Amino acid sequence: APSQDSLQQSETGKETEEQCFRIKVSAKHLASPVFKACLLGGWNESSTFLENGSTTLTVSGWDLEAFLIVMRIIHSQNNQLPRRVSLELFAKITVIVDYYKCKDAIAFFSDIWLDDLESKSDLHLAGAFSRDHMLWMWVSWVFRRDGIFRRSTAVALKYSKIHISSLGLPLSTKLIYQLNVDRERGIE
Template sequence: MDPLTHVIDPNGEVIIVLLNAGSSFAEMSEDKNKKKGCQFVLDPLEPLSPPIAEPAISEDPTPTDEPILSAEPVPTGDTPAERAVQQPVETGIVPESLDGNSFRIQVSAKHLMFASSFFRKLLTGLWKENVTNLERSPVEITAEDWDIEALLILLRAIHGQQYQILRKLTLEMLAKVAVLADYYDCKEAVYIWTTTWIDAQEEEVPKTCSRDSFLWLWISWFFQLPARFEETTSTIMSWSDGWIDNLGLPIPDRVIGAMNKRREEVIDNLICRIHQTQKDFLNGSRGCIYECRSIMYGALTKEMQSNDLLSPLPTSPFPGKNYQQLAQKVSKFKSPQWTAWTSRSSAFDSPYRHNCLNSTFATIFSGLNGTIEGLHLYSFIS
């Protein structure tokens, strides 16, 4: 049997065997919609030999309802942002020998069961029937693909080892911890760290659609941060060039669906507005005189053609188009200028530059919002 690599509880009755640690996490790739899952194997083991990878950590109780105060310096450095997790995959028999991407972590069954409904369901029956056997011969729980640093942060939080937890995490590490807490249904274990971790974030919500935007979307959803959620959904919807998905993060389908629906509706409304304006110039319901209607119709048609808005008519889900850039292009439609003539007397006409409410695109498309309004978090929380 391979030695332990980490000890959370030296008297723990459970060994978590993490295989294939540090697999890809929230990748913006073609496999974004691939389904993931996890399965565990419970196997009785031979009695444990003393751990050799790291010394036992004391189990002195630490208050969890107020900021940590310690004579020892509390770690404040960023946890290295390793390549991380998709949700774990079902595993089979535990390998006889673990490779460099595998870890063995000794933990307490009681702590796991108290903090996590997932572990409670998994271990309750076995615990009641085999307490004595478990103390002599722990069971193994195998998981796959999780990031080892994120898993250790969660396990230490579950075991009340608050002094061992970093106050500052990278954005990616925070997202990984949130995925784990969500999967194992133990959000309360990290609840007291929410404000500390969020306030320590150096990465602001990006101003364009990017991977970090989706990490912030997940974090703002999981930790219920209304302002960040609204800002992030606005950014992603405004800048997305096509169908929005969750990058494999456990963001509810109803949220992603609402984002796609709003993005498509707003783009469709803008395109319909442009085409309706063109029709209005053509049928004479817009424009003050014949020359005004004709010149503005031609100018608008040329702008529509040059921006791929004329034919074929763009249709949902509008691939390759993002609302922010589209709105910016419309706001920069070039208005024609021309000279008209008016009779000041019966003797002669005077030229003047034509100017009416329908002779400039800036006036016609005034009030155009450059971004899509973000979603409201609490409308998705029952």
């Protein structure tokens, strides 16, 4: 789920209010089973939705740019989508897609963006384990890119000098545990 904290630290160290997004939803585009459950499953929003055919949802905890990209894909606003995204932005998009379980709805764009990112990546040039390897591990896990997943985990196992963490990404705890077990075995 999105962060439950109402405040977060900014880069300057000052507390800032977390951004909330209000989105109007209708029955036209229920590409997410999470939205479908919210609108049809007895939640507070569902009564308004069933009466009016639309309602407003408030969501928070997401990167605004990433969230808007996902919403634009779901609502077929393709002319407003970026042709390329950074690995960082794609990882944020992937968190949202995973949470709302709408991977199929963005499959076309995720394939294009992943192919582009992979073609420019130095993932195969190991030598050091970095945050980017964890981002690659995350997006390849969700979008089932086995080759990328194997390369990123191989780099993690070979070059990580410290305990491997999920970096707050919703990677399986079993996966992170197993990576650390395998990493420790490799050190011995």
